[in-house]
Amino acid sequence: MKGTFPTDKFQRLKTPFYYYDATLLRNTLDVIKAEAAKYNKFCVHYAIKANANPKILSIIRESGLGADCVSGGEIKAAIKAGFPASKIVYAGVGKTDWEINLGLDYDIFCFNVESLPELEVINELAAAKGKIARIAFRINPDVGAHTHANITTGLAENKFGISMKDMDKVIDQALAMNNVKFVGLHFHIGSQILDMGDFIALCNRVNDLQEKLFARQIIVEHINVGGGLGIDYAHPNRQPVPNFAEYFATYHKHLRLRPQQTLHFELGRSVVGQCGSLITRVIYVKQGTNKQFAIVDGGMTDLIRPALYQAYHKIENITSDESPETYDVVGPICESSDVFGKAIDLNKVRRGDLIALRSAGAYGEIMASGYNCRELPEGYISDELV
Numbered sequence: 225m226k227g228t229f230p231t232d233k234f235q236r237l238k239t240p241f242y243y244y245d246a247t248l249l250r251n252t253l254d255v256i257k258a259e260a261a262k263y264n265k266f267c268v269h270y271a272i273k274a275n276a277n278p279k280i281l282s283i284i285r286e287s288g289l290g291a292d293c294v295s296g297g298e299i300k301a302a303i304k305a306g307f308p309a310s311k312i313v314y315a316g317v318g319k320t321d322w323e324i325n326l327g328l329d330y331d332i333f334c335f336n337v338e339s340l341p342e343l344e345v346i347n348e349l350a351a352a353k354g355k356i357a358r359i360a361f362r363i364n365p366d367v368g369a370h371t372h373a374n375i376t377t378g379l380a381e382n383k384f385g386i387s388m389k390d391m392d393k394v395i396d397q398a399l400a401m402n403n404v405k406f407v408g409l410h411f412h413i414g415s416q417i418l419d420m421g422d423f424i425a426l427c428n429r430v431n432d433l434q435e436k437l438f439a440r441q442i443i444v445e446h447i448n449v450g451g452g453l454g455i456d457y458a459h460p461n462r463q464p465v466p467n468f469a470e471y472f473a474t475y476h477k478h479l480r481l482r483p484q485q486t487l488h489f490e491l492g493r494s495v496v497g498q499c500g501s502l503i504t505r506v507i508y509v510k511q512g513t514n515k516q517f518a519i520v521d522g523g524m525t526d527l528i529r530p531a532l533y534q535a536y537h538k539i540e541n542i543t544s545d546e547s548p549e550t551y552d553v554v555g556p557i558c559e560s561s562d563v564f565g566k567a568i569d570l571n572k573v574r575r576g577d578l579i580a581l582r583s584a585g586a587y588g589e590i591m592a593s594g595y596n597c598r599e600l601p602e603g604y605i606s607d608e609l610v
């Protein structure tokens with residue numbers, strides 16, 4: 225599959241590396257902005273954990289999105305990339321004291337609180353600084369997402385959030401504290417969700433919870449429904465920009481917002497997933513017993529999703545137009561799970577060919593590790609390869 229990548233420019237780069245199509249990223253951001261702007265008080269944050277490459281963050285920050293962080297390190301990365309602290313939300317089940325203090329020092333927009341002990345610590349640490357922390361409660365809505373078991377987060381069995389039956393209790397506690405201000409409810413049901421029915425189930429749950437609060441004359445200013453919109457891994461070219469129109473329209477139609485409420489989103493994968501590819505070079509073509517292997521220089525240390533979640537990434541030989549043959553595409557790491565794909569049809573592979581693993585912009589580079597004492601892959605953006 226020649227022709228879709230600037231392969232001549234790739235030849236001088238050390239493989240494996242990530243390549244990001246800046247034009248696609250900007251188009252995606254434009255669509256997100258235009259679709260969210262159709263509704264009055266929709267506010268979109270980018271989930272930094274999907275990809276924190278500074279060049280990517282800088283493009284996303286330019287578009288005006290806020291930042292959703294899940295660690296102190298991500299708050300630092302967001303601030304460094306120029307996201308205003310007033311647009312940073314911070315979730316996570318295990319926020320440590322230094323991380324909470326960092327959020328307090330920057331006066332971030334909101335802590336999404338996941339337990340009562342965490343609420344108490346935030347109140348104490350804020351008191352010590354003479355501050356009042358804005359907090360939202362992350363409620364576990366017990367809504368299942370039809371996605372891989374390792375990436376559902378909104379079931380009662382998952383570690384995330386506060387159970388619905390404890391909601392009233394923690395709200396009462398927060399209302400009685402001097403150094404936290406209860407401003408919202410937060411939810412996040414999982415990732416790679418393509419069935420709008422899952423988001424509708426979340427909307428229905430949020431509507432019920434809001435009714436309960438309303439009966440207590442509580443109307444929070446902010447509702448945050450997290451992220452989770454999926455991408456088309458099977459056909460990266462068919463739908464390079466996810467269907468944000470349908471996504472936002474679903475929430476508009478099914479979530480009953482009170483007039484003064486703002487609806488927040490935290491999108492990760494759907495923002496950056498399709499713009500990135502892992503580019504790797506074929507080291508050897510090896511004949512196995514009943515198959516042939518394309519052994520490439522990238523492995524699970526560069527892109528762990530196939531090994532970790534049996535995730536599918538479309539694989540292409542971007543330097544060959546010869547007729548296809550079937551290969552197992554494997555990396556060099558000493559683990560049997562270091563396989564990018566089995567029985568994959570690729571244009572005939574020869575030593576030195578470049579292979580692209582598509583749709584790798586989210587949870588790719590950021591999850592790279594140094595296992596086997598390997599170097600981390602570099603990330604290049606199309607802008608800089610001109």
Ligand SMILES: *Cc1c(COP(=O)(O)O)cnc(C)c1O
Pocket residue numbers: 271273274292294315412414415416450451452453490491492493494586
């Ligand atoms: C991971 C995460 C997101 C982003 O999820 P995507 O599936 O990448 O959109 C949003 N909010 C929270 C709290 C998260 O942990």
